[in-house]
Amino acid sequence: MENRLRLLRAERNWSQQDLAERLEVSRQSVNAIETGKYDPSLPLAFRVAELFDLPIEEIFVSPSRRSSKAI
Amino acid sequence: MLRTSAWIRYNWRVVWLTLLYAGFLISAVYGFKHHLVPQPLMYPVAILPALPIIGIFVAIGKYLVEEEDEYVRMLMVRQVLWASGFALSLATVWGFLDSFDLVGHADGYYIVIAWFFGLGIGGLVNKFTLGDGGC
Numbered sequence: 580m581e582n583r584l585r586l587l588r589a590e591r592n593w594s595q596q597d598l599a600e601r602l603e604v605s606r607q608s609v610n611a612i613e614t615g616k617y618d619p620s621l622p623l624a625f626r627v628a629e630l631f632d633l634p635i636e637e638i639f640v641s642p643s644r645r646s647s648k649a650i
Numbered sequence: 651m652l653r654t655s656a657w658i659r660y661n662w663r664v665v666w667l668t669l670l671y672a673g674f675l676i677s678a679v680y681g682f683k684h685h686l687v688p689q690p691l692m693y694p695v696a697i698l699p700a701l702p703i704i705g706i707f708v709a710i711g712k713y714l715v716e717e718e719d720e721y722v723r724m725l726m727v728r729q730v731l732w733a734s735g736f737a738l739s740l741a742t743v744w745g746f747l748d749s750f751d752l753v754g755h756a757d758g759y760y761i762v763i764a765w766f767f768g769l770g771i772g773g774l775v776n777k778f779t780l781g782d783g784g785c
Contacts, residue, residue, distance in 0.1 A: 605654065608721035616780050617721050 580618045581640040584609070587631050602626055654722055660713035664706055671702035703762055725776050732772030737765035 588598050588609075595613070599606040604623070611617035612627075619627065628635045678695050681687040687695045710730065717723040741761050747753040 603718075605719050605722055608719055611721050611780060617724070620720055623720060 580615055580642060582612065582615070583638055583640075584627065585613045587633075587638065588613075598630075601630055654717060654719055656713055656716040656718065657722070659716065660709055663709040663712070667702040667705045667709065670705075671699055674702060675699040700759075703759075725780070728776055729769050729772030732775055733765045733768030736768030736771055737761050740764045 584598075588595070593601075595606045595609045599609045602609070602623070608617070608619075612619050624635050624639060628638055631638060678687075678698050681695055682692075710726070714723060714726060714730075717726065741764070744753060744756060748755055
């Protein structure tokens, strides 16, 4: 799933490891989510949203909205 | 695989179970070879080496329950699926070849060896498709 995680992290000057520690996951998890190789569960997506104090849809791009835009 | 605390616990369990397996197997083989196993104990002694192997399956299940990192857990689930698919496919193909007398009969426990080999394949697939979870 497309997302703005890398951008949000860069704005705060956090490394992947910094973000991983804040989310209590592995650095590899952060990398997999950032690169769109892994879609986080809803609880983890909420943790991400709460950490950045943003609504989920401002971090993760809805696949259905993305495809409707393409049409 | 990433070294989470659940992964470290899993590894220790596997190490102990492997040592137990070696001990049970050597004892059972020695006992049967030298006719030391009394008749009523033959079945239990023959099954002894299987128990630690079953324990490893339990350890994998416990690991999946205990692993808190959902991405790392998914890597292991993918490995287990690859292992199961590989071992069951191999058993099916071998079974039919055996039925038509095209290959020699293989002992049932070889399926377990194929399953563990499949775990390795799953690790490689994770490595090549996700870049993580190499075996």
